[in-house]
Amino acid sequence: MLNLLLQMFVIALITCSIMAVGAYVYASVMSTVSEYRRLLNSGAYNAQMFLNQREMLLRSLAASAVRPPPPSALRSADLSDKVAPQLMLLPFPSQNQGNDWALALTPRLHSGIERSNARLIFSAPSPNRSYALESDASGKLRWVPREPELVCSILHFANLPENANHPVVWLRQPGARERMAVYAPIDRNDTSNGWLGMELKDLHQLLLLQQPLESNYTLIDSHGSVVLQSPNAANLDAMELHQELDHFGFSGPGWIPQHIVLSKSIGSGGLRVIYSIPIRQLVHDSKGRLYKVALAELIFVAYVLLGVHALRRLFFIPAQHQYEQLVDSVALNRELITAAPVGLALVSSAEHSVLRENPQARDWIEHDPGWTSRLAKHGAQSMHSDVDLSDGRIVHVTSIALTYRGQPISLCTVTDVTARKQVEASLINARQLAEDASRAKTRFLATMSHEIRIPLYGITGAVELLDMTEVSAQQRHYLGTLRRSMTTLRRTVDDSLDLSRIEAGHVELVQQDFCLLELADEVISAFAPHAESKGLRIYAIVEPMQETRLHGDPQRIRQVLDNLISNAVKFTDAGQVVLRIKQLTADSSAPTIFFQVSDTGIGVEAELMPRLFDPYFRSDSVQAQHIHGTGLGLAICQHLVKLMHGSLRTISQPGLGTSISFSLPLLPALDSGGVQAPRLEPGPVYVDGLLPDVVRNLCQWLRHWGALAIAYQGPQHVLSPHGVLVQAWPPSGQTPDWSGPSVLARPSPGAPGNTESVAPAYSLRGIAEAVQRAQQGRPSFQQPHRLIGQQPQLGLRLLVVDDSPICQQILQEQLEALHCSAIAVYEGRQALGRNDLRNFDAVIVDLNMPGMSGYQVASALRSHGYTRPIVGMTANAWPDPQYLWQAAGMNSLLIKPLSLSMLHEQLQSITNKETPPHA
Numbered sequence: 006m007l008n009l010l011l012q013m014f015v016i017a018l019i020t021c022s023i024m025a026v027g028a029y030v031y032a033s034v035m036s037t038v039s040e041y042r043r044l045l046n047s048g049a050y051n052a053q054m055f056l057n058q059r060e061m062l063l064r065s066l067a068a069s070a071v072r073p074p075p076p077s078a079l080r081s082a083d084l085s086d087k088v089a090p091q092l093m094l095l096p097f098p099s100q101n102q103g104n105d106w107a108l109a110l111t112p113r114l115h116s117g118i119e120r121s122n123a124r125l126i127f128s129a130p131s132p133n134r135s136y137a138l139e140s141d142a143s144g145k146l147r148w149v150p151r152e153p154e155l156v157c158s159i160l161h162f163a164n165l166p167e168n169a170n171h172p173v174v175w176l177r178q179p180g181a182r183e184r185m186a187v188y189a190p191i192d193r194n195d196t197s198n199g200w201l202g203m204e205l206k207d208l209h210q211l212l213l214l215q216q217p218l219e220s221n222y223t224l225i226d227s228h229g230s231v232v233l234q235s236p237n238a239a240n241l242d243a244m245e246l247h248q249e250l251d252h253f254g255f256s257g258p259g260w261i262p263q264h265i266v267l268s269k270s271i272g273s274g275g276l277r278v279i280y281s282i283p284i285r286q287l288v289h290d291s292k293g294r295l296y297k298v299a300l301a302e303l304i305f306v307a308y309v310l311l312g313v314h315a316l317r318r319l320f321f322i323p324a325q326h327q328y329e330q331l332v333d334s335v336a337l338n339r340e341l342i343t344a345a346p347v348g349l350a351l352v353s354s355a356e357h358s359v360l361r362e363n364p365q366a367r368d369w370i371e372h373d374p375g376w377t378s379r380l381a382k383h384g385a386q387s388m389h390s391d392v393d394l395s396d397g398r399i400v401h402v403t404s405i406a407l408t409y410r411g412q413p414i415s416l417c418t419v420t421d422v423t424a425r426k427q428v429e430a431s432l433i434n435a436r437q438l439a440e441d442a443s444r445a446k447t448r449f450l451a452t453m454s455h456e457i458r459i460p461l462y463g464i465t466g467a468v469e470l471l472d473m474t475e476v477s478a479q480q481r482h483y484l485g486t487l488r489r490s491m492t493t494l495r496r497t498v499d500d501s502l503d504l505s506r507i508e509a510g511h512v513e514l515v516q517q518d519f520c521l522l523e524l525a526d527e528v529i530s531a532f533a534p535h536a537e538s539k540g541l542r543i544y545a546i547v548e549p550m551q552e553t554r555l556h557g558d559p560q561r562i563r564q565v566l567d568n569l570i571s572n573a574v575k576f577t578d579a580g581q582v583v584l585r586i587k588q589l590t591a592d593s594s595a596p597t598i599f600f601q602v603s604d605t606g607i608g609v610e611a612e613l614m615p616r617l618f619d620p621y622f623r624s625d626s627v628q629a630q631h632i633h634g635t636g637l638g639l640a641i642c643q644h645l646v647k648l649m650h651g652s653l654r655t656i657s658q659p660g661l662g663t664s665i666s667f668s669l670p671l672l673p674a675l676d677s678g679g680v681q682a683p684r685l686e687p688g689p690v691y692v693d694g695l696l697p698d699v700v701r702n703l704c705q706w707l708r709h710w711g712a713l714a715i716a717y718q719g720p721q722h723v724l725s726p727h728g729v730l731v732q733a734w735p736p737s738g739q740t741p742d743w744s745g746p747s748v749l750a751r752p753s754p755g756a757p758g759n760t761e762s763v764a765p766a767y768s769l770r771g772i773a774e775a776v777q778r779a780q781q782g783r784p785s786f787q788q789p790h791r792l793i794g795q796q797p798q799l800g801l802r803l804l805v806v807d808d809s810p811i812c813q814q815i816l817q818e819q820l821e822a823l824h825c826s827a828i829a830v831y832e833g834r835q836a837l838g839r840n841d842l843r844n845f846d847a848v849i850v851d852l853n854m855p856g857m858s859g860y861q862v863a864s865a866l867r868s869h870g871y872t873r874p875i876v877g878m879t880a881n882a883w884p885d886p887q888y889l890w891q892a893a894g895m896n897s898l899l900i901k902p903l904s905l906s907m908l909h910e911q912l913q914s915i916t917n918k919e920t921p922p923h924a
Contacts, residue, residue: 045280048214049269056272063203069109070191126202175274177232219286227275348419369419381406383413399423458880462902466815500637507644518674519559526768528566548587549709554674568638573604580605601666609657618643683773685712686780693717694733729779734766746779805829806850833857852879860893867894
């Protein structure tokens with residue numbers, strides 16, 4: 006249909022254009038024809054004027070014919086001289102006696118004859134004579150005889166009835182094809198007296214048009230006879246020759262004209278001139294415009310056809326294809342609706358009549374008595390319902406309110422969910438079983454943690470206490486082996502429990518403010534002794550950043566770094582282990598911190614890289630066989646980094662080392678307080694050291710804090726006496742010629758010299774503070790840490806509440822080793838029943854006890870007015886969140902097994918009356 010309409014439109018458009026072209030061509034041709042008519046009328050007008058002048062001259066001459074005086078009165082010899090001085094009387098020759106006529110020729114008439122370039126002729130019918138007026142040798146005019154062939158013709162034409170009203174007669178001269186003569190009787194009453202004529206010599210040139218047209222003329226007399234015509238005159242039909250009225254039109258045989266014809270009567274002698282212009286002249290003059298309009302029409306038609314083709318290709322054909330696809334889609338949809346496993350139905354909301362349905366929907370309607378209540382109300386949300394059919398099946402019905410053909414309807418989809426409901430029931434059962442298993446696993450892990458850590462605490466405490474006694478060298482060797490095995494066992498237990506805890510989703514991030522520099526210092530300081538015992542260089546490179554205090558979970562970040570550095574030290578026999586930290590984003594409001602631990606160890610083969618983070622994975626290489634470990638550290642790191650919205654990336658090359666990096670999005674510290682950054686004086690500080698990276702990084706931070714830090718270049722370096730020399734760790738081995746204040750960075754502080762300040766080797770802030778003291782002229786050094794046996798006596802009286810005899814015994818002996826007195830009870834009621842409760846400096850209570858838990862004991866102690874510190878203790882792998890034991894009134898929490906150093910740190914905080922650190 007669209008193609009037919011398009012074709013009709015194209016035909017109509019082309020037809021209109023052809024009609025417009027035809028109208029333009031017609032107007033153009035008619036304009037040219039009008040121009041032709043103007044030219045032809047101009048030629049006819051000129052001929053008319055010419056002939057009228059000659060006819061009037063002839064008629065004047067004929068009217069001047071008079072009868073002269075008789076011969077007796079005048080002598081004919083001098084008649085012309087005596088009648089009048091200005092008048093010439095020319096007698097007509099060969100006239101009848103008594104009927105003589107003479108031509109009274111005035112100078113004006115004679116001058117008119119000469120100007121008309123015509124010859125004057127006299128013809129007498131009886132006898133038939135013809136004379137021409139000519140000048141002789143003396144200049145006198147006289148009549149000269151000539152052939153009288155025209156006399157009879159003159160009389161014949163003059164006596165015809167149709168020429169009775171014509172004052173003159175036009176005749177073609179014999180023997181001269183292009184010469185015409187006009188005759189008038191000298192006596193209108195008696196034409197036998199003679200005819201005066203005027204022979205015209207240039208009539209042909211007069212009738213020819215002067216314009217450059219291919220035109221012809223035909224001159225006919227009053228009878229329609231051709232008397233004169235141009236050499237190439239067209240053959241006109243008799244109808245054209247016998248036209249009595251003036252007309253303009255086309256001429257030619259049949260329906261096709263061949264000439265443009267103008268018929269016009271001229272003169273008073275019945276002459277008619279017919280001008281003709283061939284049609285080919287009209288075509289020739291109009292061909293330029295015809296070519297242009299034809300070309301324009303062809304271009305227009307071409308554009309129309311191209312436009313139609315483009316419309317068909319761009320719109321109609323795609324629309325037709327879309328329509329066909331739509332038809333196919335509709336047919337396919339009908340088939341799909343019929344064959345679909347989902348029921349579909351269109352139901353009228355007003356009449357509840359089914360407009361369309363498939364077998365599944367019909368089956369639902371038949372087996373659901375209340376199916377009409379499932380229909381969605383018009384303007385409401387869709388309705389969903391699970392329906393139990395009468396045949397035992399379960400279907401899910403979804404109804405949507407729509408408008409179809411102007412009336413509200415409901416589109417209902419019916420899905421058989423019997424199998425899905427069965428699967429859901431199975432999944433619910435399986436999920437319940439999984440949750441029960443998870444809870445059982447949780448209880449098992451908690452129980453195993455409690456049951457393993459208690460004897461492990463007994464072993465750890467016993468070994469640590471035994472090591473403080475007097476033993477032989479062999480026994481001390483056995484103790485060392487036992488301590489290492491105990492450490493491995495504890496690490497295995499901790500890693501296994503941590504991984505199980507992470508996989509079970511019981512790990513929660515504790516977000517708090519922390520200092521990134523202190524975190525890096527603590528991590529490196531913890532592994533420095535082990536690394537240096539293997540001959541390794543270990544250090545941290547922290548690039549300066551605007552904010553070093555951040556908000557995150559420092560414990561989990563440190564756990565990741567501890568595992569990575571522990572593995573790096575474990576699998577590196579020579580070279581170095583480096584921790585690099587930098588800020589990736591320039592925006593300090595949302596910094597992203599990059600961590601990288603690289604080593605020069607044995608590396609990992611490429612085929613083992615995909616399994617590197619699998620739990621319990623260990624390399625089978627010969628180099629790694631003698632290294633013990635659980636294979637859980639990297640798996641724990643991966644889980645923790647992912648929990649903190651980061652990801653681990655590993656690059657390793659066998660024999661060259663390994664690099665593991667991760668990035669964490671952190672926030673600036675919420676508390677703007679805390680430890681202030683050192684403020685150094687802008688004086689020179691010279692930094693000397695063995696490692697260029699350490700020297701460069703230390704210089705960057707010293708400059709960041711205000712000093713003019715410069716790397717020491719060697720003995721040739723000229724030092725300012727007003728500066729400070731910093732000898733970084735490890736030392737360069739050279740001894741600078743320096744007598745001013747200096748700072749020694751050492752892992753184990755010793756006694757300084759007179760101008761030396763000792764700073765911790767792995768603490769950037771500690772070195773900066775030492776430089777600050779040196780600039781202020783206050784040399785100082787850190788006091789060395791004393792051994793446990795060398796610590797001052799704490800003198801605390803403590804109450805221990807624990808249901809485990811092993812834990813009671815070990816904890817009491819550890820407290821005695823710390824010079825504290827301890828009283829142990831097995832349950833909370835015994836502790837609450839003591840009258841001397843207020844005399845104890847602190848209470849240490851186990852959280853998991855039968856009967857009355859540690860939380861209840863702590864709450865009861867606070868309710869009884871006990872205001873001194875309460876320290877919680879647990880062997881659970883997953884200690885309860887901090888807010889629980891804080892809400893119970895506890896000051897801190899310790900995780901079994903406890904070392905003497907951990908216990909001493911907690912008791913020292915009680916002695917100093919400081920807020921104990923959190924677990």
